[in-house]
Structure formats: C-alpha cells, structure tokens
Amino acid sequence: MEVAYNTQNAVDDKHNLIVHTQATNTNDGKALYKAAIQAKENLQLQKQDNLTLLADKGYHTGAELHLCQQENMITHVAYKEQPTVKHIDKAFLAESFEYNQLTDTYSCPAGAVLTTLGTWHHKKGEANETSYRFKTYRTDACKTCKLKDQCTKLPKRIIQRSEYQNAVDINDNNIKQNPQYYKRRQAICEHPFGSIKRHWGYTHTLLKGLQKVNGEMNLIMFCYNFMRTKNILGFSKMLKQIQNWKPNYDKVVCSAKKRLISALYMPIKQTFSNTHCSSPFLKAA
C-alpha cells in the first residue's frame, strides 16, 4: 500500500532557500496561514513587517487569506475562475454584480440594488474544506425584470457573500494589478524541488508515518539549504559565518529543524542586506 503526504515549503525569492518546511496529511486549502506564519517566524520578522506571499490556486481559501492579511502579509494567491452555470448568461455571473461596502449592497447588471437582512448563515465545509459564514442579497426588481431569463431560474436572484470576501477581493486585486509577481512563483518554488527530485533523484521517503516522514523531509531540505548556501557564499565563507553565529538561545526554539534553518539562513541574510522575501508554497508531487 502506498501512502502520500504533502510537503508544504516556503521558499525565499532572492536566494531560493527553504525558510519553512512541514510534511502534512491535509490538503493545500488549509495550509497557507500555518506555513506563512512559520516562515515569518523563521525569518525573525515582526508582526508589523510586511511579507509578500505567492501561492498557486490550491491555496485560495478565504479564511486562510484573511488570517494572512491580518498578519500584514500581502497575498498573491492565484484565484480559480468562476464556474459557468448552465442557466446563467456569462454577463450575469456573480462577479458582474458590484458590491458597495458603504451600504452593504450589490448592484446587478440591470442596475437594481440587492440588499441583505444581515443574517449570517453557516456553510459547512466538506472533508478538507473550511467552514464559513455568509449573508444573502436579493431584490424585488427581479419580479418584473426583462433580463431575468438570463440571470436566474428562481423567483429572485440570490447573491451570497462570504465573511472573508473582503480578503478574497484584496488578494484577487493584487493578482490582477501585479501579474509579473505571480509569474515568478514557479521559478522560486520549483528550484528546490527541481534540485531535490530531478537532480538528486529523491522521489520518495524511506520512512513511514507522518512524524518520521516530516523528520526525513526536514533532513533533505536541510541538505538542500546547506548545498545552496555553499553555492552562494562558497564553503569557507559559509563555515566562517556558522562559526561566528551567536544564537540567542533564549529565543531559539528547541526543535532541531528551526535551529538548522536559522543557522543556514542568517549568514545569507547578513550578507545580502535589504532582503525581500516572497514565500510561495508548493506541495511535493
């Protein structure tokens, strides 16, 4: 029997160093915040420090985007195209309805205003999906609307708005405004996986069980960071940096993983000032 886990990696955009890694048995939809906040901690950034996140559409979950943005992370997570609905004309899909933040209303393509009673409904996520609350918006204008056949089969069109829609809108706007950022995602996060899987031939783990696999994955990511750091600094300079490294043990977290990542990352950070980090995440195929 074969068992598969996901490996969530955060990779620095300047040096292609792995700043966080974790083997998980959950899907990507719930992984963004946990990985991003760990990456921020490993980079010794404060809450108020900005961190730009690039991730593919598997990570596009409203609750996760909301949590990341609360921690001053600028999210650039690819969004899924809205699925077409057989009986709804493309011009009447939900994205064509304009939301007004001040009045908490929507304007439809026919110019009618959809209002809400303000009641929160609960949407239970299936399997690995996240649960969330949403409100509904509708208008009496549907009863006499000449465009109704293109818009809905129900007596009134109903628009749902998730409690995380603001975070989703901010993220999607970031993607639209900065397409060049997202294009870099693959080049950043494929670098480690390309080296580890294609160059070194490490395509499966030797151990079984989540905890052991996580330990094994941490070791292989450490090896990658070690080699990468040696390539950037040269061996003698890297050794000197490690010898001169004086960690504050009060702050160093006990796990060997974090010590090793910090040990390798900090010399790089000292060498290249003004480091700007983007952290894309990718599951191991």
Ligand code: SF4
């Ligand atoms: S059916 Fe209702 S929501 Fe749709 S376009 Fe007409 S008035 Fe607007």
